[in-house]
Amino acid sequence: MSGNTFGSLFAVTNFGESHGPAIGCVIDGCPPGMALAESDIQPDLDRRRPGTSKFVTQRNEADTVEILSGVYEGRTTGTPICLLIRNTDQRSKDYGDIVQTFRPGHADYTYWRKYGIRDPRGGGRSSARLTAPTVAAGAVAKKWLYEKYGTIFRGCMTQVGELPIGFEDWAHVESNPFFAPLADVSAIEDYMNVLRKSGDSCGARLRVMAEKVPVGLGEPLYDRLDADIGKAMMGLNAVKGVEIGDGFASVAHKGSMHGDSLTAGGGFASNHDGGVLGGISTGQNLEVAIAIKPTSSILVPRESLNTSGQPVDVITKGRHDPCVGIRATPIAQALLALVVMEHALRHRAQCGDVPVPAGFE
């Protein structure tokens, strides 16, 4: 209830601070009997982890995950799975100068006002480092969904700052540090190099999608599939906008053009609605887009206040991502997987296995 648990049936409780001894999560509700080892989770953490290119923060964390519970002889037992990641490269002194200063665009001020106290080391709890346990939990959800339904989650960057990124092929996404679906990312590299030298930061636009999502997931009225996607994505650090299907372009659409016609066998002629109708999955691909604001930690000096309410100038040194959107792709995929997983279990609870009607196989 205090906001650190994602989901109810596949419930992921996240803990830790950027510069504390460890971060991690407890997954409660994972179905029993699934093969699971650290090696199923580590690759997703490696996709998200810092220090992998010069375009992301140089903090060096291996993000090695340890399974503390819930797995016996290589299989999930149905009991809580605790995943622990030790912090190893804390440099709290980097942050000494922000203990009594609020960095513009950061959560420094709001945490301090909310709780009356805050852990300033590297942003404490508000650091994007806390997305690592989310990614780890998402890896478990993805594995179960793939084995059960064949569901696959994909994601890519579609714009960085003012630079649009075209789509060539999903295969390229893992071959460059930007998760760009392009063979040649030199334009992105050039853009980022200029940005880094200026000491400034930029935003990004990402696309996330899921294939082979079962029909029927989502709990209207309020816990609709799209609602929970909206929550998951808007809750990711620095996200300021979420679209499903055609998103904001739908405003200018006519109904005669927008509505996706059903075709033989339960297919669809188009996917303007992004795989959700009435809050329930249609069986089409889930299509989601998110807007990520520019990193708030920059070298450019800005005006702010200190904890005494006095004006100060702030420069954020330390190790930071010039575009937090770059590492957000695997996180957004994990979040989408957690949403689908939760709704898969909810659907099974209420409806059991609803038979596929004749003509819709």
Place this chain on the structure above:
Amino acid sequence: MSGNTFGSLFAVTNFGESHGPAIGCVIDGCPPGMALAESDIQPDLDRRRPGTSKFVTQRNEADTVEILSGVYEGRTTGTPICLLIRNTDQRSKDYGDIVQTFRPGHADYTYWRKYGIRDPRGGGRSSARLTAPTVAAGAVAKKWLYEKYGTIFRGCMTQVGELPIGFEDWAHVESNPFFAPLADVSAIEDYMNVLRKSGDSCGARLRVMAEKVPVGLGEPLYDRLDADIGKAMMGLNAVKGVEIGDGFASVAHKGSMHGDSLTAGGGFASNHDGGVLGGISTGQNLEVAIAIKPTSSILVPRESLNTSGQPVDVITKGRHDPCVGIRATPIAQALLALVVMEHALRHRAQCGDVPVPAGFE
């Protein structure tokens, strides 16, 4: 858990179908001792109700609300408040032809596949009529928040179909059927008249905001204030996109320009982040925008399937809104109020009354 309850501490459980005997909700968790009568709720229902202009559905529902519990001698007692709205203008025969047909863009197909059964009368549970109890509950939340903090919720239409709507003054919003902040809405009327004659529908873009929101609301990591706004808005019928603050425009921003600088006394020099930092309210106005897709019920014939999987042509007669976005403004305001109310109670639970620090009064 089955998705019909909004919130946990100010928990609104919604029930009913478009053409059943009644719709309504139960509010559990309303603080005791607040003066409350039907007359506090009815005005918001009247703003949302159908039949008030030729630009919305001609279904004639008074939407009269009855308080069945939770109020004694005009004051809330802290026990559940049941709000009942009888349906009075059901015309189920209007919908006879869609019993075995899936209307493109509607929830017909997904409800049928999810549950193996669906109530086809007026869309049943998936009808936008079920937003009425949400609006009623929102009126209760709004009253408490206003009395406690002075919080005010506003909303307006900013685009209808391809037609952008400028902003003149909030005062105009209640003076025209479109919730447009304009003195002269003749251009919107002309646009809608052409649309209605074509038998087609269009989308809309709305702005919703809240003033005088206390600092410190929101429960990171996952139940952030912005996350719950994302969920509430994306869960509203026909919404396909949500933005907070600068939204998708943030993608092309630089960090040096985007970060909102703090000014003396805890004010801010700008509001690019829309009143939320790190998932917690800053005390600035909450600024939200939503994209609403065109109404799926249109007279233009479209291809679809029936429940036997056979191809059919669908024309949706009956009484429908040519732009569901028109009546969505009061609903989106109510949803924003429910989110703020929930987080106000959550914050009080964990943090009590955190004192305002010196220099930030």
Place this chain on the structure above:
Amino acid sequence: MSGNTFGSLFAVTNFGESHGPAIGCVIDGCPPGMALAESDIQPDLDRRRPGTSKFVTQRNEADTVEILSGVYEGRTTGTPICLLIRNTDQRSKDYGDIVQTFRPGHADYTYWRKYGIRDPRGGGRSSARLTAPTVAAGAVAKKWLYEKYGTIFRGCMTQVGELPIGFEDWAHVESNPFFAPLADVSAIEDYMNVLRKSGDSCGARLRVMAEKVPVGLGEPLYDRLDADIGKAMMGLNAVKGVEIGDGFASVAHKGSMHGDSLTAGGGFASNHDGGVLGGISTGQNLEVAIAIKPTSSILVPRESLNTSGQPVDVITKGRHDPCVGIRATPIAQALLALVVMEHALRHRAQCGDVPVPAGFE
């Protein structure tokens, strides 16, 4: 969260006051496709309702239930089921003298201190009248469990005041107003007649059980099946003790005698544990006993305080049960059904259909 919802997956939200216009509940999460009509629910309400013998309160309520939602053409649709029961025999003037007085043993004082306000009419929200919606919801759960697993719920009185009640046959339970498993209840009638004339009240002990409960229900560590039975029963008005299996007699047991040995096919040689091991159902009968305290509303004068803190003498007139335990049997059965239903859905969510192992059919 404010305590008026029972269960999460089969979530029953209860509303109403003893002398308000109506009481009722919303059931969210009922599986779709089950035949359901008022006639499936009314018999259980009739078993609980007042005025059926001279040994219970003479308030005359038909307790007629109306299904407001969630059922289409006689079948559940998977959407919320609102059950409404209008109050018809309110006599608020009976309670005028307790508006400013706290009746000993009642919730008058605690509601007033908790909320700063209370509805004094007939106990308001704290009245046992609010068990009617629980019974109605339990009828829905019982029907689903019976159709799915053949589960049957039984209950009877085993002691009234100082008078122990032997067990002859379940068949007798519905043939007398005490839910006693006896052919001849004249001893109970005599006991109650003496009690009524004295203006006093007495307690009762009840037994509740369930047959054909599937193996595997219950969610350890905390949401164990026995834990949730403990909560449901201890939460019933006037209950002061709960036992499962041998209950308090287990204290003096030896392990060599207490542990239930498994027998061929997954049966058991005894049932000291009452059908639960490690918080999970064994497939044996669930066996529960509860202690109900004497009715607090009595004609015998007692010392108390008024809302100004001044000493007063209290006599509770009005219409009351001399032994609230008499009508508690159907309520306790309903509560047990709600617990089993909730865990049946939870189990299905996490574990799906775990195959029955060879040798345990």
Place this chain on the structure above:
Amino acid sequence: MSGNTFGSLFAVTNFGESHGPAIGCVIDGCPPGMALAESDIQPDLDRRRPGTSKFVTQRNEADTVEILSGVYEGRTTGTPICLLIRNTDQRSKDYGDIVQTFRPGHADYTYWRKYGIRDPRGGGRSSARLTAPTVAAGAVAKKWLYEKYGTIFRGCMTQVGELPIGFEDWAHVESNPFFAPLADVSAIEDYMNVLRKSGDSCGARLRVMAEKVPVGLGEPLYDRLDADIGKAMMGLNAVKGVEIGDGFASVAHKGSMHGDSLTAGGGFASNHDGGVLGGISTGQNLEVAIAIKPTSSILVPRESLNTSGQPVDVITKGRHDPCVGIRATPIAQALLALVVMEHALRHRAQCGDVPVPAGFE
């Protein structure tokens, strides 16, 4: 939802297995600003830990707790507190012979049937070892409640097997290994010595209480304070009965004797109801009693089945408590503290600080 989280606002998520690498919990919702260190938690763990006398299991675990998150410079920050306890004295080979055998009275069979898989090492998840994280979380709750309200939790053994234990003084409880309120425990030692030599086990009866509980805690209708106490206690390993106040003795009471009269200033003349009326705390001491069944792990051979459904004889070797009730006292105190803590936060959420009325200070 899968049952490993206790509470909603002070939410304790428990993880681990008896012979896995570690056990622990995450506390979400702890109010910020409270001084907290391992030394505040360790004493309660030490009271519960094994190996401290010859009357409990000889497993040697230091149960050293490590705070992994949620505390900064010695104060809680309002973010999740992860408490980790490494297992150090696993001897899994002790349990090799029960991998394919169901011990009567244990959860072996039910876990296996529920999940289709179980961790047999020391009972895996069903081991009483998993009460250690509960005790650790309870220590945090106790500290906050004491600092806020002066609330104190006490507990003692009142019967072991057939031997009743009189009450002399709370001061004696910490001076003997049985938590008996007696200066001279030689009778208990004699009883236990005979029992241990016989290779058998026995049950126990405990009393738990809380002093200085604020008036007004508890959320009726369903989440009553007594209901949640019932759940917490019945959910503790081996508990088969729970009483509040006079418990089962209430059955034979008359109303004229049972109802607790209010006295000047909001006191009471008696406490038959154990500190709860209508599900809400009265401000009197909470008085709870629990029945604990005999340990199921005994040397006496018993009949059972193996996983192939074949009859086998079972003798449980390894290290076990001859009376699990002995170490249950600190656990039951912790559980009561967690219940009170949860309701203290819930009450604050809905009702804020209800002023104490004149005459009731």
